Amino acid sequence: xxxxxxxxxxxxxxxxxxxxxxxxxxxxxxxxxxxxxxxxxxxxxxxxxxxxxxxxxxxxxxxxxxxxxxxxxxxxxxxxxxxxxxxxxxxxxxxxxxxxxxxxxxxxxxxxxxxxxxxxxxxxxxxxxxxxxxxxxxxxxxxxxxxxxxxxxxxxxxxxxxxxxxxxxxxxxxxxxxxxxxxxxxxxxxxxxxxxxxxxxxxxxxxxxxxxxxxxxxxxxxxxxxxxxxxxxxx
Amino acid sequence: xxxxxxxxxxxxxxxxxxxxxxxxxxxxxxxxxxxxxxxxxxxxxxxxxxxxxxxxxxxxxxxxxxxxxxxxxxxxxxxxxxxxxxxxxxxxxxxxxxxxxxxxxxxxxxxxxxxxxxxxxxxxxxxxxxxxxxxxxxxxxxxxxxxxxxxxxxxxxxxxxxxxxxxxxxxxxxxxxxxxxxxxxxxxxxxxxxxxxxxxxxxxxxxxxxxxxxxxxxxxxxxxxxxxxxxxxxx
DNA sequence: ACGATCAGCGCAATACCGTTGACAACAGCA
DNA sequence: TGCTGTTGTCAACGGTATTGCGCTGATCGT
Numbered sequence: 001x002x003x004x005x006x007x008x009x010x011x012x013x014x015x016x017x018x019x020x021x022x023x024x025x026x027x028x029x030x031x032x033x034x035x036x037x038x039x040x041x042x043x044x045x046x047x048x049x050x051x052x053x054x055x056x057x058x059x060x061x062x063x064x065x066x067x068x069x070x071x072x073x074x075x076x077x078x079x080x081x082x083x084x085x086x087x088x089x090x091x092x093x094x095x096x097x098x099x100x101x102x103x104x105x106x107x108x109x110x111x112x113x114x115x116x117x118x119x120x121x122x123x124x125x126x127x128x129x130x131x132x133x134x135x136x137x138x139x140x141x142x143x144x145x146x147x148x149x150x151x152x153x154x155x156x157x158x159x160x161x162x163x164x165x166x167x168x169x170x171x172x173x174x175x176x177x178x179x180x181x182x183x184x185x186x187x188x189x190x191x192x193x194x195x196x197x198x199x200x201x202x203x204x205x206x207x208x209x210x211x212x213x214x215x216x217x218x219x220x221x222x223x224x225x226x227x228x229x230x231x232x233x234x235x
Numbered sequence: 236x237x238x239x240x241x242x243x244x245x246x247x248x249x250x251x252x253x254x255x256x257x258x259x260x261x262x263x264x265x266x267x268x269x270x271x272x273x274x275x276x277x278x279x280x281x282x283x284x285x286x287x288x289x290x291x292x293x294x295x296x297x298x299x300x301x302x303x304x305x306x307x308x309x310x311x312x313x314x315x316x317x318x319x320x321x322x323x324x325x326x327x328x329x330x331x332x333x334x335x336x337x338x339x340x341x342x343x344x345x346x347x348x349x350x351x352x353x354x355x356x357x358x359x360x361x362x363x364x365x366x367x368x369x370x371x372x373x374x375x376x377x378x379x380x381x382x383x384x385x386x387x388x389x390x391x392x393x394x395x396x397x398x399x400x401x402x403x404x405x406x407x408x409x410x411x412x413x414x415x416x417x418x419x420x421x422x423x424x425x426x427x428x429x430x431x432x433x434x435x436x437x438x439x440x441x442x443x444x445x446x447x448x449x450x451x452x453x454x455x456x457x458x459x460x461x462x463x464x465x466x467x468x469x470x
Numbered sequence: 471a472c473g474a475t476c477a478g479c480g481c482a483a484t485a486c487c488g489t490t491g492a493c494a495a496c497a498g499c500a
Numbered sequence: 501t502g503c504t505g506t507t508g509t510c511a512a513c514g515g516t517a518t519t520g521c522g523c524t525g526a527t528c529g530t
Contacts, residue, residue, distance in 0.1 A: 220451035
């Protein structure tokens with residue numbers, strides 16, 4: 001019963017066509033097709049040219065596969081972050097990279113928004129954010145709290161964007177035109193602010209919103225660090 | 236054979252036992268049971284004492300039902316916000332109320348995080364947030380942008396919390412103990428920050444994180460309003 | 471007052487989905 | 501050579517949302 005003793009000496013005769021990595025690759029190919037192609041076990045089998053259920057020889061269930069896929073994409077994000085940035089730059093790079101990869105593989109981004117993979121690359125992300133908030137000047141419980149703020153907010157936001165992106169283009173277009181249209185048709189007496197700002201509301205872009213959100217998180221860290229540093233020498 | 240003798244009174248034109256409101260009520264009862272009871276069409280039929288497919292006489296599909304349910308809960312949130320609060324108070328009340336109701340009906344909260352209902356109560360929320368950011372001193376495109384920042388961030392965060400809450404208690408407990416356990420077992424050379432802060436990381440509470448996040452959003456609005464107001468009279 | 475209409479409901483069936491158990495082929499080892 | 505365990509295939513199960521058909525009973529027109 002060589003169930004899973006660590007030795008295994010993988011060199012010898014990996015008699016299988018299917019490897020975890022190959023399955024993850026195929027999953028990413030499907031995920032990259034977004035809403036045009038559902039990410040199902042059967043579809044995955046097709047992509048691999050194998051029986052769908054063969055996947056269960058390598059992953060306990062679809063959830064475990066998804067976690068592995070998510071960890072791979074997390075690695076993509078981390079590797080895209082250049083060296084030598086200051087703490088704000090690292091957080092911005094992490095945010096931008098996360099959003100980009102979540103929109104590239106929307107199914108993964110949306111499914112993992114409320115999960116924790118507990119795999120290697122997740123720890124690297126934690127380490128990165130913690131390092132950033134500590135460089136900003138926070139310590140101990142304050143650093144831990146602000147790490148969670150950044151991580152949770154970012155993950156939630158990015159996951160939500162991915163889920164929204166997963167709507168097929170048709171439904172999304174209807175959704176957005178409805179916004180601009182219905183905002184103008186609203187009762188001006190009951191909803192004066194919407195009426196007044198209907199034009200501006202229609203013109204806000206996702207990029208602006210994301211930038212503002214990330215900026216808010218960074219400012220919060222900065223401000224907290226200043227407050228904690230300041231009391232001896234009030235400015 | 237009329238299904239159940241109960242209704243009768245229903246004067247005219249309401250020969251049906253099932254009404255949209257009754258279905259929404261039943262949906263909320265199921266949703267309130269969280270992860271103990273899946274929110275499926277079949278279960279809903281059971282709850283109503285009717286055939287599951289009868290629901291389709293009142294809602295086009297499950298999605299439309301969910302949107303209606305979500306709008307009802309949005310109303311709950313809005314009605315819980317007291318009069319006479321300043322803009323910060325109103326945003327905090329909206330945030331707290333949204334989180335509370337999303338945790339009360341986690342299935343609804345998680346499913347609607349990336350959707351827009353385009354129903355009456357959603358407009359009321361938009362109006363409320365817009366009013367708040369304008370009272371804070373923002374106008375036009377700036378007001379629209381910061382409304383979206385607050386709305387999107389809040390919805391995403393709250394939805395993510397609801398989704399996480401939906402994990403059954405067993406899995407969640409394993410998840411959390413794993414956090415505290417694995418953070419201590421991590422390689423201290425590769426991940427020094429995690430190692431150093433493992434104790435503090437385990438002690439951060441959800442309430443602290445939510446408070447910090449909402450505070451960051453409010454601060455961002457305040458700061459932006461100051462910047463825009465300030466240029467003539469730099470402090 | 472009576473018959474026609476028709477909305478609301480139950481029932482059976484459809485098309486998916488993830489997952490499992492039994493079986494066959496095949497590699498490595500004794 | 502035969503044993504054993506891994507890996508892929510196949511068929512099937514129980515779950516999901518949804519749809520088409522037929523019945524029934526209340527409503528309405530006459």
